[in-house]
Amino acid sequence: xxxxxxxxxxxxxxxxxxxxxxxxxAAALLLAxxxxxxxxxxxxxxxxxxxxxxxxxxxxxxxxxxxxxVTEILFxxxxxxxxxxxxxxxxxxxxxxxxxxxxxxxxIDIERVVALRPDLVVGxxxxxxxxxxxxxxxxxxxxxxxxxxxxDTLAQIRLLGRxxxxxxxxxxxxxxxxxxxxxxxxxxxxxxxxxxWHEPLIAAARGTLVDDLTHRxxxxxxxxDLRGYPQVSAEAVVxxxxxxVFLLHRQGQEFARRVGWQTIEAxxxxxxxxxxxxxxxxxxxxxxxxxxxxxxxxxGGPW
Numbered sequence: 001x002x003x004x005x006x007x008x009x010x011x012x013x014x015x016x017x018x019x020x021x022x023x024x025x026a027a028a029l030l031l032a033x034x035x036x037x038x039x040x041x042x043x044x045x046x047x048x049x050x051x052x053x054x055x056x057x058x059x060x061x062x063x064x065x066x067x068x069x070v071t072e073i074l075f076x077x078x079x080x081x082x083x084x085x086x087x088x089x090x091x092x093x094x095x096x097x098x099x100x101x102x103x104x105x106x107x108i109d110i111e112r113v114v115a116l117r118p119d120l121v122v123g124x125x126x127x128x129x130x131x132x133x134x135x136x137x138x139x140x141x142x143x144x145x146x147x148x149x150x151x152d153t154l155a156q157i158r159l160l161g162r163x164x165x166x167x168x169x170x171x172x173x174x175x176x177x178x179x180x181x182x183x184x185x186x187x188x189x190x191x192x193x194x195x196x197w198h199e200p201l202i203a204a205a206r207g208t209l210v211d212d213l214t215h216r217x218x219x220x221x222x223x224x225d226l227r228g229y230p231q232v233s234a235e236a237v238v239x240x241x242x243x244x245v246f247l248l249h250r251q252g253q254e255f256a257r258r259v260g261w262q263t264i265e266a267x268x269x270x271x272x273x274x275x276x277x278x279x280x281x282x283x284x285x286x287x288x289x290x291x292x293x294x295x296x297x298x299x300g301g302p303w
Contacts, residue, residue: 046163049146050125050132056141059165064103064113065090066123066131070145071097072284073157074122076173077166085116092278092286110134120163147283149212150181150291156283173285180288185218185295192219192298193242193266196229198251203232210248210280213287217294219244234258241265244298245272248281273297 043057064085065071071090074083080096088105090097103112108131113121118140123132125144136142143163147156154174161170192214194204204210205226214221222240223232238260245266247255256267266272275297279290 041162041167042165044162046143046159048144050129050144052144054141054143054163056120056143056163060118060120060163062116062118062120063164064116064118064121066103066108066121066128068092068278069147069282069284070122070124070160072282072286073160073173074164076157076285077161077164077169079164079166082164084118085113107131108135110138114138114140122160122163148207148209150209150216150287153209153283153287154178154181157285177285177288181216181291183217183288183291183295186299187218189218189220190243190298191222191241192244192246193222193237193240194246194248195255196248198249198254201232201234201237202229203237204248204281205230208281209283209287210246210275210290213280213291213294214246214298217291217298219294219298234260237261238264243269243271246280246294246297247272247274248277250274271297 042059043055046054046056048054061082062084063074063079063082065074065083066087068087068090071083071086072092075093075096083096083100085103086097086100087108088102090100101112101116103109103116108128110131113135121132121135121140121142123135123142123144124146125132126146132142132144145156145159147153154177157174157177158167158170161167161173194210194214196202196204203223203226205221205223205228207227208229211221211224222237222242223230226232241264243265245255245264255261255272261267273293275290275293279286279293
């Protein structure tokens with residue numbers, strides 16, 4: 001029997017050969033850097049911080065960020081052109097946010113957000129749950145993200161990478177941050193008081209990002225028995241006698257002059273330091289810098 005030629009082969013035999021050639025061509029194009037259909041991973045469904053499944057049908061082209069931490073991550077992923085609105089509190093990167101429309105701070109201007117015609121709005125439910133619900137009710141696609149630890153922050157970066165079609169950029173940013181978070185410190189522990197505000201006294205306790213970073217640096221929070229940002233008494237701080245104090249406001253000199261606080265070890269040892277809040281309370285790409293400052297404050301070194 002004569003061998004089949006390409007022209008004379010039966011369709012059932014031709015189809016596998018054509019499919020193999022197409023697959024080989026597609027592989028060659030991918031190796032050459034050509035994008036394949038669906039390479040961005042869309043449509044994608046994201047489980048957000050409120051346990052909602054958010055369907056994102058295609059790569060977002062117009063994004064509104066409702067929180068500084070979200071904005072920092074989006075810029076780190078190279079989404080400058082896609083960001084069409086930011087919150088009043090956003091200040092980093094300064095040259096980037098200066099060019100963006102503002103949509104409110106503690107109170108979000110819902111009408112202004114809608115007018116920007118975003119195909120994705122990203123906010124933080126622990127701060128903006130009601131506003132996020134109102135934006136969703138207005139027909140906008142809303143993604144809620146939240147993070148209370150360094151590990152949460154790494155996961156949030158990767159989640160936003162999936163949601164925006166910047167998976168490789170997100171993986172790279174998370175890897176860089178993970179290396180920074182691997183900073184070593186002397187063995188041992190020091191008792192730490194973290195003061196968020198002074199009138200009244202508000203401390204950062206367990207379950208906050210700055211507490212997690214402090215623990216990583218070798219600190220033990222004197223209010224680890226509390227959670228979140230509780231109001232505390234001056235007497236409790238004196239009795240718990242922290243060895244190091246971190247202030248998230250600029251009242252460093254006044255701190256040492258508080259009546260009765262001169263007996264605190266941190267004051268006597270001159271280990272009272274002001275930390276930039278944006279580096280230790282915003283779950284974003286710069287928390288590695290915040291951790292480095294905490295390590296120096298705990299164990300010495302240039303401040």
